[in-house]
Amino acid sequence: MSPKCNHERLQFDVSPHAVDAGFVRPPLAKRAAATTSSGRVPDRNILTAHTHSESLFPGPLVLPADGLAIDPKEPPQSFRSWATEKLRNPVTRRRKTIYVAPVPEIDKELHSTVGKWTVPFVLQAPMKGGCNPPKAEQIREYLEAFYHPLPVKILPAEVRFVPWSEGKATKPSKQPQYIGLQVGNSVTRITTRRCPDEVYPQQLGLNDILDAAIDVLPDDAYALVMLTDHDLYEDEDDEFCCGRAYGSSRVAVVSSSRYHPLLDEVTGIEREHMWPFSHCEAYVQRMCRDAEPSGSNPKRRKTGLPLGPRATETDSAMAPVIQAGLAAPSPTSSPTALWFSRMARTVAHEVGHCFCLAHCSYYACVMQGTGGIIEDMRQPPYLCLVCLVKLTRAVGDVEKGVDEVQLLIARYTALAKFCETWKRVAMFAAYGAWLGKRIESLKATLASAE
Structure with a gap:
């Protein structure tokens, strides 16, 4: 990988735009307190240990149009708030399995219509052998590592899109308003509409798919995530939606459509500044500068804040993470793997909501909310210190x-093993290096305790 930017300096705290947007990040003491059951500032030793751990956990960037820039007052969820949440569903020995429902097959009567809805207009036909959407088994394997040691299984029921007739024998129309989603013996009506930004021909109603998931949630399931290659929308005002979870109902749905690598140019995604390169200081400066109104006077901006903690790439704990990402092959050499890496991160996020994890604003974190697909690419695949x-x-x-530290090491080890098999992708190569540093640190903690 030979990017134009060499990422010499890294940004570890929020951008100058955060102040303009009105976002105030909780200070270190409150971040440490957010990891405790009491919600109080821990003693000096714990605070020191927390400070040391933060070397691998940069703050949220809060760049223009990011989720926290749009809604800067979204309250953070501390561990204490999570633990006392009445809607939280406990994991039990009987109900601990995460299920993955594969992308629905398409009934032969719908192939000429619904079958074409997964092809973006920029492509004349589906690609053969060049760029394929993620597979359910790949997602299952990633979730099994991410949520280790919980079991993750493919939903055994058949999942298929079928014609919806409202009880009448009708021929499928050119663009049917409704189709059926059959899961086992259950069939749910799915509303469709024309894609408003015309990236895809047609979209499916996300809420309808979540209703179908609720109807078929297995008795031993802790959560069920349904996958689709079709574009989704939630509300009539939406252009699209990549995923959503009904956390208290323990169901989620995620679409692969907007993560298609061949849409990057249309979307404006800068591949050289996807995570972990999103913390490049030069990139952060440019994004803030480009968002300033034309003719504005920088001296009159109410930033009042320098770029904050930063370090050269060579003297940072993130150095091996950046280097591992840089050593990975170019994204163009494996677009299918790139597509999967994006989908995996979002599926982990949505399943996280089923564990009652709210959107995070303490750190850059896989549980951050997002203001759009471009911010999505900048967010990390890991859970921050609070969400963890x-x-x-x-x-x-x-x-x-x-022991919780032993459990955490086992989880990180499972993830590192998974990342090793996918290190041809910059995100997984960097994630593997990040995990290695975390495992090293946790083992040192255990050794000092002994």
Whole structure:
């Protein structure tokens, strides 16, 4: 990989735009307190340990049009808030399996219509052998590592799009207003509409698919995520929606459509500044500068904030992470793998909501909300220090007697093993290096405790 930018300096805190947007990041003491069950600032030793751990956890960037720039007052969710949330569903020994429903097959009567809806208008026909959407088994394997040690299985029921007739024998129209989603013996009506930005021919109603997921949630399921290659929308005002979860209902749906690598140019995605390169200081400066109104006087901007903590790439704990990403092949050499890496991150995020993890504003985190597909590419695949405590405790509820640090090392080891098989993708190569640093740090913590 030979990017034009060499990412010499890294940005570890929010951008100058954060102040203009009205976003105030919780200070270090409050971030540390957010990981405790009491919600209070921990003692000096714990605070020191937390400070050391932060070397691999930069702050959220909060660039123009990012989710936290649009909604800067969104309250953060501490561990204490999560633990006392009444709608949170506990993981139990009977109900601990995460299910993945594969992309629906398409009934032969719908092939000439619904079958074409997964092809963006910039392509004349589906690509053969060059760029294929992620497979359910790949997603299952990633979730199995991400949510280790919980079991992750493919939903055994048949999943298929079928004609919807409203009880009458009708021929499928050129662009049917409704189609059926059959899961096992259950069939749910799915509303369709024309894609407003004309990237795809037609979209499916996301809420209808979530209703179908609720109807077929297995008895032993902790959560069910449904996959689709079709473009989705949630509300009539939406252009599109990549995914959504009904957390308290333990269901989610994620679409691969907008992550298609061949849409990057149309979307404006800068591949050389996808995570981990999104923390490049020069990139952050340029994005803030480009968003300034034409003719504005920089001296009169109310930033009041320098770029904040930053370091050269060579003296940062993130150095091996950046280097591993740079060493990966160019994204153009493996577009199918690139597509999968994007989908995997979003599926992990949506399933996280089923664990009652809210959007995060403490750190750059896989549980951050997003203002659009471009910000999506900038966010990391890992859980931050606050969200990690929540998940570790949730999983620990069925792993009684297991030391949480040991459990965390086992989870990171499973993820690192997965990343090793996908290191041809910059995100997974960098994630693998990041995991290596975290495992090293946690093992040192165990050794010092002994």
